[in-house]
Amino acid sequence: MSLVRSHVLICGGTGCTSSGSMSIHEKFEVCIKKFGLEKEVKVVKTGCFGLCEAGPIVVVYPEGAFYSHVKVEDVERITEEHLYKGRIVKELLFKQALEGDVIKSVNEVQFYKKQKRVVLKNCGIINPEVIEEYIAFDGYKALGKVVTEMTQQEVVDEIKKSGLRGRGGGGFPTGLKWQFTHDAIGEEKYVACNADEGDPGAFMDRSVLEGDPHAIIEAMAIAGYAIGASKGFIYIRAEYPIAVDRLEIALKQAKELGVIGDNIFGTDFSFDLEIRLGAGAFVCGEETALIESIEGRRGMPRPRPPFPANKGIFQMPTLLNNVETYANITQIILNGAEWFRTIGTEKSPGTKVFALGGKINNTGLVEIPMGMTLREVIYDIGGGIPDGKAFKAVQTGGPSGGCLTYKHLDEQITYDNLVSLGSMMGSGGMIVLDEDNCMVDVARFFLDFTVDESCGKCTPCREGTKRMLELLNKICEGRGEIEDIARLENLAVNIKDSALCGLGQTAPNPVLSTIKNFRHEYISHIEDKKCEAGVCKALLKVTITDKCIGCTACTKVCPVDCISGNRKEMHVIDQNLCIKCGACIEKCPVNAIILK
């Protein structure tokens, strides 16, 4: 391999791909040939950089120049100015990468500065479709160490010592799970990876699989060695086509090089992996439903016990971990449990990846050491709320989590702390809400999701969540009664207490936490028939203010003829007829019509 002087890294994650990074990639290849730089510059398609809001992203090393919102038309200019003449194109840089005249490299940008990249270490650095690049970054070294130098129990002990907890949301100690499966007796044992990420807006696991698929394959082989399994399953949703492709490529390459297959590293240890595609049911992220689905049945949870560690896939002991959990394993083996414990807090060591979304400037993927405060994530990394709006709440844990308010901004992000505040870590969704978000509507959004995704097996989840949604709809439509809040609370408590699986047991959380922290919004919806945030359409009125110039433009577009008034006089809307379509608001030349 010849040495090159510059690397052009182009994000090949899902976000940047859908905004055209593949044609940018092709254009770079063309332009580099045009300037005769093919021997000096290498173009690499990488995994996700995290700052999806700024996509498509191109980073040029060794300078670390961080180009954002790159268009195909910009490529020739970057090639000529930067790669050919050596002058960074300042106008095309990410705006925070330029302070006055000083150019900041990608790692100095505020968004990345406070992050700690363990899980996403290789994402945005290596080409995920080339196994050699992974190996160059210490890939498969941990697997080699494990199978040649460590006993099974030593591996389990190392994971136990690290204090790693399940990143899928529950936070169960990973080492303990490995120990249970190691100790369980069965003719055969299986290792499984839960890549059925389904929370709305979450894409942590997707990015890891797209950016660093070998890290998961290697970790699963290590897990296989530790518990005594020779077969593994990766259960991934079919809606992640890029991740599935890269996983397939990675698996093929790993098998060709013999790091997966028979007699790995010349030892007695053999391990095979199979990819199983999920059909997009959220409930299949629940471990027992996932197992049912792998076995070829309808994805419905089984009662526990027996737990998968004793009776999992095909009734055999099964170790099931989430993608992000596995992504920590090679690092722990290579750097040691002590190193891992230096990151994060005592009870929640390590980092956590969050998908930052909603009303926030820097939308994207962030990896932070546990124990960081919500404020640091939202303001320092996320860059605060856009358009000077006021922060209202942050939703963590997806449909299983809850909403936290400004009171909680200085709370630390750890498993136990978030639960004690009435939310949860979840798999890592973090949605920021501002003054324009109605909290009743937010609760309704998440419940609508769980109602759709309930498998229908147990009564509380199938019937109960549906009834909660009905009550929320009633409130949002202005038909709410004050007793409905108590009804919601009673249903919520009982569903939490009696549902079969995690989906049902946590489904009421968004409702309970919004009632707890934003009860006044529920009451104003019910008693005053008002939605302060201006979201619940049924509670809003279209009114004409005294700015009206009587131009009659609105009367002409109104589809139900509910606006009356003489020319050059103020017009009036008949509220009984108005269907709130908003056509008049758009037409008004002086912005005299408002929806409130």
Add this chain to the structure above:
Amino acid sequence: MKKVEISINGKKIEVPSNYTILEAARENGFRIPTLCHDERLKPSGACRMCVVEVEGARSLVTSCSTPVRMGMVIKTNSDRVVNSRKTTLELLWADHNYDCLTCNKAGNCELQDLCYEYDIDPLASPYIKYSTNHVDKTNEFYIFDEDKCILCGKCVRACAELEGVGAISFSQRGHYTHISHPFEKEMLLSDCVSCGTCVSVCPTGALMEKTNNKFRNWDIDKKVTTTCTYCGVGCQLELVVHDNKVVRIDAPADSINKGITCVKGKFGYKFIDRDDRLKMPLIRKRGKLVESSWEEAYDLIVSKMKDTLENHGADSFAALSSARCTNEENYVLQKLFRGVIKTNNVDHCARL
């Protein structure tokens, strides 16, 4: 089996360590209501009626699926448990058809009994009642009324686990979940063998026998345990008698056939009261079948047999016995032919 000591509602008891909480409770006289449980089937934990409080557990646990553990402290009737069961029943009732007044299952309906036990006010439900109005009547012997189904899944599991057919399963998800045949086709086009096991296990009126017999379950005179006469297996059946007529066949779960029936045993009883049922022997006289006495019929048979034996020999005889006969009856028949008539031409119709 090793024994473990547990405590239920403050009472210390010893039970085998492979018991579930439900088994331990029922054996020791503690009542726990269930809807989806059936000891012949693998526990599914779907209905959530059997929840109990276990000290140290985060949420309530289903007693049907949770094994006992040494030192387990269980409460089967705490306020928390009762409140949860009431909510579950209210939710089931909210979407259930209201026609208890005319439903054939009334008086024999587990949902009705539990709603009564837990004081569910039938008119207080604040929720919208969704009706699918889907009633599948295509099967000859039973109907399926979706609006009465509580999705306990017993029919699905019984069909697959007991009968080994798997003609039905769940379709769609969440609140749209329903019991369906493959590709949402009607019952008649499925693999259903009409054994009626699903009808026997259904706790509500969702799966019910097609019948013209009008009777209320509380008016039943008696149940007569009997052996099915259709074949030699010897299934135990319970004839439900009302007004001196067999009006239904039940199949007790604790019998030799574990409550499993075939289409004939479960539904083929209506011949009993048919007017054209053969009750006396018929003799063909001048080309016409004429009713006769048993003595006359036997005399005729004996004289014909003697005559044939004398003129045509033993091997002009052949005996064919019915599958409806018992082993003893078959034995006697072949003894008659081998020992008295002295022929080995003995066969049996193994099908019915």
